[in-house]
Amino acid sequence: MNGVPASTQPLKSNSLQIRFPKFLRWGMKMSDSSIVLSLPDQPREFGFFVDGSWSPIESREVFERFSPGHGVPVTRIPKCTDADLDAAVNAARKAFDDRRWSGLSGADRAAVLLKAAEGVRTRAEEIAYWETLENGKPISQARAEVGGCVGMFEYASGLARSLHGDSFNNLGDGMFGVVTREPVGVVGVITPWNFPFLILCERIPYILAAGCTIVAKPSEVTSATTLILAEILHDAGLPAGVLNVVTGSGSTIGQGLIEHEQVDMLSFTGSTAVGRRVVEASGKSNFKKLGLELGGKNPQIVFADADLEDAADGVAFGIGFNTGQCCVSGSRLIVERTVAEKFASMVAEKFRKVRVGDPLDERTQVGAITTDAQNTTIMGYIEKGRAEGATLIHGGEQLDFGHGQYIAPTLFGNVTSEMTIAREEIFGPVLTVMPFDTLEEAVAIANDTEYGLAASVWTKNIDKALVVTRRVQAGRFWINTTLSGGPELPIGGFKQSGWGREAGIYGVEEYTQVKSVHIEIGKRTPWVA
Ligand code: TXE
Numbered sequence: 046m047n048g049v050p051a052s053t054q055p056l057k058s059n060s061l062q063i064r065f066p067k068f069l070r071w072g073m074k075m076s077d078s079s080i081v082l083s084l085p086d087q088p089r090e091f092g093f094f095v096d097g098s099w100s101p102i103e104s105r106e107v108f109e110r111f112s113p114g115h116g117v118p119v120t121r122i123p124k125c126t127d128a129d130l131d132a133a134v135n136a137a138r139k140a141f142d143d144r145r146w147s148g149l150s151g152a153d154r155a156a157v158l159l160k161a162a163e164g165v166r167t168r169a170e171e172i173a174y175w176e177t178l179e180n181g182k183p184i185s186q187a188r189a190e191v192g193g194c195v196g197m198f199e200y201a202s203g204l205a206r207s208l209h210g211d212s213f214n215n216l217g218d219g220m221f222g223v224v225t226r227e228p229v230g231v232v233g234v235i236t237p238w239n240f241p242f243l244i245l246c247e248r249i250p251y252i253l254a255a256g257c258t259i260v261a262k263p264s265e266v267t268s269a270t271t272l273i274l275a276e277i278l279h280d281a282g283l284p285a286g287v288l289n290v291v292t293g294s295g296s297t298i299g300q301g302l303i304e305h306e307q308v309d310m311l312s313f314t315g316s317t318a319v320g321r322r323v324v325e326a327s328g329k330s331n332f333k334k335l336g337l338e339l340g341g342k343n344p345q346i347v348f349a350d351a352d353l354e355d356a357a358d359g360v361a362f363g364i365g366f367n368t369g370q371c372c373v374s375g376s377r378l379i380v381e382r383t384v385a386e387k388f389a390s391m392v393a394e395k396f397r398k399v400r401v402g403d404p405l406d407e408r409t410q411v412g413a414i415t416t417d418a419q420n421t422t423i424m425g426y427i428e429k430g431r432a433e434g435a436t437l438i439h440g441g442e443q444l445d446f447g448h449g450q451y452i453a454p455t456l457f458g459n460v461t462s463e464m465t466i467a468r469e470e471i472f473g474p475v476l477t478v479m480p481f482d483t484l485e486e487a488v489a490i491a492n493d494t495e496y497g498l499a500a501s502v503w504t505k506n507i508d509k510a511l512v513v514t515r516r517v518q519a520g521r522f523w524i525n526t527t528l529s530g531g532p533e534l535p536i537g538g539f540k541q542s543g544w545g546r547e548a549g550i551y552g553v554e555e556y557t558q559v560k561s562v563h564i565e566i567g568k569r570t571p572w573v574a
Contacts, residue, residue, distance in 0.1 A: 053449035063558060082174060082184060082405040085113070089175070090121040091268065093129065093292050094275040096136035097285025098130070101250065108265050108292070114404040114413035114449040120179060122268045125291040129299045130260075133289035135233045137258040138307045140286030147228045147256035155202040156292035160281035162198035165191065165246075168277060174267070175269040176242050177404045179471040181413030181449070182367055184405055187242075193531070197548070200532035201250030204553045208254065215394040222364060226557040229334060230309030233302040235295075235323075237315045238415050239370040239472075241267035242244060244314050244338075245274060246548045247536060252312070253278075255556035259288045262302055266416055270294045295319065303327070310334040310556065314372075317470075317541055336545035336555055341498030344491035345527065346481075346513055347376035349384045351503035352390060355525065360476070363501065363527040365411050365454050369474035370419065372542070373499040375527050376471060379410035379490050382480040388544035389458055389478050394441040396454040413449045417498055420450045423473030430457050430466040435477070462493055470496070484509060488516045497539025501527040520546070 090111060092099040106124040111117060125133075141145060146154070173187035180389050196436055202323050213222035236244050246297050252259055263271035268290075275290045291298055299319075303311055310333055312325045317339040327333045345363055349513075363375030380388050404412035414420040420443075427441050427530065440455030452474055460477040468476050481487040491500060491513075500519040504510050510524045520538040523529060530536070530548075530550040537546040545555050 050152045052353060054110065056281045073273055076217050080407045081403060084115055084117055088118040088121045089269065091272045093123055093125055094272060095129065096289065097279060104470040108280050110179050110266055112178045113415050116448045120269050122292045125293045125298050127301055130291050130298055132308045133230065133291045134262045134305050136286040136289050137260050138518045141258040141494060143232050146258060146286045146287045147284060151206040151208060152379045154205040154254060154256065156162065158198050158202035158205060158247060158253060161278050162202070163193050164277035164281050166195045167199060167466045168169065168273065172242060172270050172273055175273065179267040179269055180241060181404050185407055188241065190243045192243060197246045197532045198250045200256040203510055204251065205254035208553055209286050217299065219566050221566060223562040223564065225560045225562060226554065227272070227560055229256060229556050229558050230392050231307060232257045233300065233305070233311040234259055234261040234309045235299055235313045235315065236263050236269040238264035238365060242270040248312055249274065251441040251548060252556045255553050257556050258286065260302060260308065261288065261290045262298050263292065265292065265294050304330050304475040306331045308333055312336040314338040315342060320543065325340040336547065337543035338547065339541065339543045341538065341542050342468070342470050342494045342496045342518065343373055343374045343375050343376060343499040343519055345379045346487050346491055346502045347378065347388060348504035348506065348509055352375060352505065353384065353388055356503035357388060357391035357395055359391050359503065359527045360390065361399065364476045365399055365474055368411055368414055368452070368529055370415060373521060373528060374477060375501055378476055378478045379481055379487050380478060380483050384479040385478065389456065391440055394458050396439045396456060399452055399454055401453065413451055414473065423452055423471060424477050426466055426475060428457060428473045430464065433464045435464060435466060462490065468494065487511060491517045495541045498542035528542060
């Protein structure tokens with residue numbers, strides 16, 4: 046069956062079965078059983094979604110996605126054509142220009158977003174299952190992410206109602222000033238493969254709350270859950286044309302979207318290299334407004350007075366979560382010299398205990414590396430670390446489970462600031478350790494990067510925590526925790542980590558334009574006598 050709507054496809058996520066876990070747990074027995082979801086019998090096939098209807102694959106070429114954790118085909122997605130992209134942008138343009146969405150009250154938009162939240166909640170298990178199959182992340186993590194996405198829709202629904210401008214009643218008796226916020230227009234949304242659903246939901250509800258219309262292009266390797274969301278929003282009553290999803294490669298459909306003259310704003314999340322192309326394309330086309338969330342090389346600063354047990358756990362989580370394939374992964378451990386050796390051993394001990402393995406096993410904590418290319422990249426960096434003289438304290442190897450691609454959490458000591466592994470975003474479970482003697486030195490090392498996405502500090506001294514928070518250049522900061530977040534708090538980077546903010550009230554305002562309205566009261570003072 047070709048290109049049918051997502052909901053008519055067989056759902057495999059309910060087929061629970063008990064089998065013995067196939068994962069490696071350092072320091073743990075392999076004898077106990079656990080719940081492991083089954084693989085699908087056949088790949089699930091998707092169409093794409095334009096102007097409120099599904100188009101089948103038909104004669105289009107197809108991406109067949111193999112599960113990175115199992116090496117079997119799981120989804121088939123159409124490679125859209127230039128004509129498909131044009132149709133999607135035209136549908137979004139028409140839907141914006143005729144005000145079928147932006148002309149509704151905030152209350153009416155909120156009602157749709159709340160229904161969508163309910164739809165995500167109802168289909169959470171299905172979304173988590175396909176997310177895990179395409180991405181390789183552990184099923185328990187995928188479930189938690191989808192749960193967080195429900196909150197994004199609920200929070201954004203409130204913002205649809207509370208979004209407002211400003212007024213100036215202090216301009217004298219003859220003038221009243223009003224500042225209004227208007228939706229920016231047609232927004233292109235390009236998302237990556239590391240958090241296909243979460244990153245999408247950090248944007249879509251807020252963009253819709255602002256009153257914009259959307260053309261979304263997910264990563265070609267993880268398109269399934271974006272297509273499922275299109276169906277959920279349609280079922281929630283979103284008018285046709287307000288959200289359109291086209292699938293295809295970055296170099297064809299992605300490039301076409303960033304260059305498109307009818308797209309007013311582009312939200313791009315991905316590599317810094319493609320981020321540059323997005324900026325160029327905007328300049329060469331219609332100067333579309335841009336939101337960019339790019340790479341990171343995020344510091345974890347640990348002072349000797351921290352709760353070291355908490356800090357070691359947080360640092361291990363900060364780089365192990367999503368196999369370190371997060372733009373906000375805490376990939377640089379900067380630790381006070383007096384405890385550096387002891388603390389590195391504590392982190393290595395955590396790495397030893399982390400359960401790496403089958404993403405469909407409920408107990409797995411670290412799953413597969415999402416793409417072959419990323420696997421090669423990470424192993425290349427590990428090799429480079431060794432070659433440049435860093436000391437491998439833990440990991441460094443590929444784990445063989447007989448299927449899929451897995452890398453052990455890896456810890457490098459004796460790292461200097463010139464080394465490639467200390468400078469470049471690895472986007473994998475690789476942590477480097479650098480010691481410091483003073484707070485100033487810790488801040489200098491933390492800021493010695495072209496990026497500025499996120500940072501964490503671990504200390505029980507509130508003065509130190511606040512001084513570091515003020516001085517380190519990063520869009521997100523965590524004190525005695527890491528990688529936490531929610532719909533209220535904005536996301537985005539300083540320096541080359543990007544432009545703009547997503548989520549929170551800031552995330553809605555990002556997708557608006559400000560208009561100032563000058564209102565004359567009473568009789569005009571004549572210019573011509
Ligand atoms: O990203 P790309 P890749 C970083 C990370 C990783 C590296 C490469 O370091 O190793 O990027 O990953 C679309 N015009 N991050 O190659 O290529 C593409 O189809 C328009 C950090 O997967 O940037 C996908 O939808 N779009 C990041 C999206 O861009 C284009 C998350 C991201 O793909 C395009 C992912 C083009 N010319 C990777 N080329 C983060 N900030 O979280 C590609 N795309």
